[in-house]
Amino acid sequence: MSVDVVLPCLDEVGALPWMLGRLPTGFRALVVDNGSSDGSAEMARGLGATVVHEPVRGFGAACHAGLTAATADVVCFCDCDATLDPRQLPRVVAPLLAGEADLVLGRRRPVGWRAWPPPARLANLELARRVRRRTGLRLADLGPMRAARRSGLLALDVRDRRSGYPLETVLRAAEAGWRVRETDVDYRPRTGRSKITGTVRGSLEAARDMTTLLNSLGAAGRERVR
Incomplete structure (x- = not known):
């Protein structure tokens, strides 16, 4: 079975060979x-990847462009900065293919103290x-x-085109009664500087996006993560 992996990319030339090679x-x-x-x-094209161009800036815009361009039944999303190991994608896909979710x-488990700075980790826990x-x-x-499956993701009709796209996906999945599950994956120090949490402006914009989504979307169903 083939799986499409959406890799949102903004100036990741230093990480692409490692990512695509794995x-x-x-x-x-x-x-x-x-x-x-x-x-x-x-570089990505030279390494054999399919390249999709999305001129509208924003993490969500890139994710949605990749989802739209995908043709496989199952679609994965993964940051393109070498913080996550593509070799671990099968363990994320497995519960989906088994009909369990x-x-x-991927629940991040830091590899080394530099992988996930305490402020970012605390903010994620609060979220x-x-x-x-x-x-x-x-x-x-x-x-x-x-x-997740491509058809289901498209049906969720996620609207955010900025840093709130992953959060809105989870909120809408809960509203739709989806079975949501976590599985552990390694989390490594990134290659280059983060476009979101690596700057004060990016951090503030991300926090604003998340707060807006949490306040605007209604309460969801009670399906539990196992």
């Missing part, structure tokens, strides 16, 4: 170039707590490595 057999890379100026698109999230209170989903993380 994709398992049967997993096709869809690198969504979101306006890179460092030659990321050319509708959405699988997971708020999602749990709103939806009943017992999540420990809103990890960026995830898997």
Whole structure:
């Protein structure tokens, strides 16, 4: 069975060889170039990836462009900064293929103290707590490595095109009664600087996006993570 892997990309030329070189057999890379100026698109294409161009800036815009371009029944999302190991994608896909879940999230386990700075980790824990209170989903993380079926994701009609896209996906999945499950994945120090939490402006914008989504979307169903 083939799986499409959406890799949102903005100036990740330093991470692409490692990322694309570790994709398992049967997993096709869809690198969504979101306006890179460092030659990321050319490198990805040279390494055999399918490149999708999304001129509208925003993490959600890149994710949605990749989802739209995907053709496989199962679609994964993964950050393109080498924090997550593509070789672990099969363990995220497995509960989906076994019929045990509708959405699988990779719960990040830091590899080394530099992998996940305490402020970012605490912010993620608080966000997971708020999602749990709103939806009943017992999540420990809103990890960026995830898997679901393409048709289902499109039906969720996620609207956010900024940093709130992963959160809105989880909230809408809960509203739809999806079975959401977590599985552990390694989390490594990133290559290059984060476009979101690596700057004060990016952090503030991400916090604003998440708060807006939590306040605007209604309470969801009570399906639990196992």
